[in-house]
Amino acid sequence: MTSFVIPLGEVGATAQTATGITAYAWLLVALPLFGAAVLLLGGRRTNSWGPLFATVMSWSAFLVGFGILINLLGYAGEERSRSLHLFSWIPAGQFQVDAGMLLDPLSVSFVLLVTFVGSLIHVYSLGYMAHDPDKRRFFAYLNLFVAAMLLLVTANSYLLVYVGWEGVGLASYLLIGFWNWNPPYASAANKAFVANRVGDLGMSIAIMVMFWQFGKTDFASVNAAVGGANQGALTAIGLFLLLAACGKSAQFPLQSWLGDAMAGPTPVSALIHAATMVTAGVYLVVRSHAIFDAAPTAQLAVVIVGAITLLFGAIVGCAKDDIKKALAASTMSQIGYMMLAAGLGPVGYVFAIFHLLTHGFFKAGMFLGAGSVMHGMNDKVDMRGFGNLSGAMKITWATFGLGWLAILGVPPFSGFWSKDKIIEAAFIGEGWRPWVFGLVTMLGAAITAFYMSRLFFMTFHGEKRWPKDAHPHESPSVMTVPMVILAFGSAFLGLFLALGDRFATWLEPVVGGGHGAEHHPVLPIPVITWGTLALVILGAGVAWLRYWRDQVPKTAPAGSLLTRAARQDLYQDQVNEGLLMRPGLHLTRSLVFADQKGIDGAVGGLAALIGGTSARVRKIQNGLARSYALTMLLGVVVILGAVWVMQ
């Protein structure tokens, strides 16, 4: 029924039928989904063993993913794309949609990141959420998230990606609002929901245009059809996919929800809003590389969005005193790097994903560190109330420190290998672009060094500014062990994957080559590397002067105009309100007005009826039926009149 040998675009690799353990890839989604179902349907009976069960399910998914990796490594590079046909999903006439999975180096990289980091965070949550009365529900949502995320990255068609896309959105929504007894938290969940809906609308329109143009949405057919498609449609698809990516990955102009999403429990911030879900946009762009390569305008838009967001996030990060919000701004900025790299085309795809992986480790590690700090400081998040915690929380300090070195891009830690390559790639090209984008990435690196050092010094060094009732203590080992493992990744994953271009070779069959030799940056590579390092040291040095050596005031000073703007997320909410909310409100209000006068007068009438003033009611009632009939008549006259005029 289905042809299993599908050409995979111009790259030349073909997806073959999955064999061995890869044929059981559906377990990746099924296991955590089963966990979520058991916990949600099992009710209170599962309270005692539920969280542990969810953790086991997550680790099992990791084992399956690892098995698939071993299986794929057994083949030559070009044969590492495996397809798995699940069932015929929506057979609607000439539009046949099959549910299937695509296991190739790109999706397997994501599978391993999601399951490994996800499972560690499950373990960490066992400790972090130990005293929460509703932790069963929390673990159910976590499992649900893992299942949806795995579906997103292993789906073989855009339509099925969309299913996972909505799924992770739902899980994220549930988890941000998990502590929903707190109204601001619930409203944060709503904000995330709204921003994501805008993105999802972009996704659905992109899929629709694909149907319209190609009649298919599976990656193989779409990639194959790109060659003969018209430029306008490709650009439209590219831009709408970008809109979708912006919503999910908190990129400009849909970035405002990420900071508020920090209202959720910290493990959620680590898993969903740092390591995995927010990188789905980058995955989408890289997965759609055939489309973006053929639509230069859309590709340029990706780079510009990435560049704006990376500076935007970095500037906002400099002003935040809330440790989680500062980390969120940093996440936004780092995803900006990935997005920029993904928009650079074949020279950047590998490094976008590479940075995504290393970032997944060091950022998740730092979030867990932040959670550990909060755990020891009575859930306080204001860094102006921290300081010199390095003595009280040695493990947290050390693991956080490794993450800090990694994000700064200090060799030989992970971030250096990935971020430095992105900066190099940004300098490749002709005309104004390499200069603008290259310098933006370098500037971003300097600001990153400043705000991350600020965060690190304000929290762990300088003088104690603790509140009186604070007794900071190290967290239990169920929390520190995952942090140590992630710190290990922050330190060495980059080196391991960069040695001998291991990762680039692994990913090459999917996204094509193009990295390295044949392209030359407009500046010599040593100049870029050393220049970036110098800027990083400069940024960190300024932070040292201001936040370690000097006293940090306990309450935030008024600050300059830029600082105040940055504290307000550069007025993003106000802009959104002015541009989107107000016109929307006016539109609804005018419709409501019409509704009250024309249609919904009935509600008033009906309410009066219940009140029992029958005389008046009879009058309204008669009037209404008449006006209804009049509207119908008017409709008929207009339709007939219009047709008459047209003919």
Place this chain on the structure above:
Amino acid sequence: MTALLTAPAAFTTATIDYVALLPLFVVFGGALLGVLVEAFVPRSSRFQAQVALTVVVLVAALVAVAVGAVNHRGVTAGTAGADGILRGAVVIDGPSLFIQSIILVFALLAVFTYAERLGGVGSDTFTPMGAAVPGSAGEAEALRAGAMTAEVFPLLLFSVAGMMLFPSAGDLLTMFVALEVLSLPLYIMCGLSRRRRLLSQEASLKYFLLGAFSSAFFLFGAALLYGYAGSVYLPAIAAAIASPVSGLGGLLVPGILLIAVGLLFKVGAVPFHMWTPDVYQGAPTPVTGFMAAGTKAAAFGAILRFFYVGVDQAVWDWRPVLMVVAALTMVVGAVLSVTQTDMKRLLAYSSIAHAGFVLLGVTAVSREGVSGTLFYVLAYGLTSLAAFGIIALVRENGSEATHLSQWAGLGKRHPWTAGVYAFLLLAFAGIPLTSGFTAKFAVFAPMLALHTAGSTALVVLALLCSAITVFVYARIIVLMYFTEPTHDDVAVVDASGGTIATIAVGSVLTLVLGVAPAFVLNLAAQASQFVR
């Protein structure tokens, strides 16, 4: 005129395939039996007898449809003329059978919600005495005496019979008769609510008046088409359009459009939708659920038959009008649902928006369009029945809590009910893995296949409208889960197994049609061929 002038040929007996018509006979017969039961069975056992009779009749009709579907298809109760044009009053073909069977399923599910007694003598939602003046001594006396309106069950069966005939009608007169047969019992049932009776009666009267008004349009249109084609049989009208008689051309388009008005009124398309919110709100909730599911399915079946069999040659005349109506319907339904504060009213506007989505499938004018439409009405009906089933159970001091504020915090106290309702709302919104997503896909895809600017723009508009409705439904989910309860007396009443079964079947099928819809989609695709 032409028909009268042709010399009367040899008398041909009408061919009637009784097996194919059996489901209709069963339901009509059952309804008549129900009237007798109402008259002769003592009050003590009348309710049980009516429920049992109705269930048996519906199941028997379903079996009859299944038997007939195997090899009794085609034009029945009619004759094949000498000119090769089939003149049949009733046409049993794929779309008829599909819609007849889903209407029977809807009715079967609805019966259980009708029969919810909550420990009382008769149905809990229906007034003990429809004729008594609300709040009068007569009403109180009827209540004391243990009166009940068990006649809703035969009324339901009459309505079901009309709904089954409506999409199977082969000529405009049969279609009109079916329209009235399905509508009249609905008008009565709408006015029989036990609580808020004035509201209910107002709804009933409005529905009746406006329904009569729209029927007049339908009749007028039928008269014009008869003038044009010299026949009321749909295939004959199609033949007349294919070889037009000069001088009569001016009758065609107004005729088509006026009939369209009558049909679009039934599905609640804009600008013929005004009755929907009032009637949905005022009618007893089980009736609303049945109406939302059944009337839509029947009316869309009739719309498909009229436009695809009767006037498909004139597609360029009516398609632009339907497209504009579809666009208006989606926009008005979606936007106005945003500001609603009453749950039933909100679902009424939602049903208007859904009617707009289904119209996309109709305007595609292709077999995929037919199967998409069939699938959509099935999916929407099942979800609606379950949703209204739940609404009927959420009560404050015994009466239904339909104001949105009364639903605040429901998720905390009744996590299961709220969870299922949230799932159904997601299905209305068209989130993947629910039937709503598959259904939307099934009607958007054939529209996209037209590859015209207008059709694509309409699909984009539909996506935008779906996005708007998502906010509406999400707001309710937020209300149920993330808002502190304000009405402490609101609770989900303990329902009988029947109501729970209806809600469960509706919800499970909503999930199944989202995850593994292939079987039903294939069935709809096989059933998408009209017989002419």
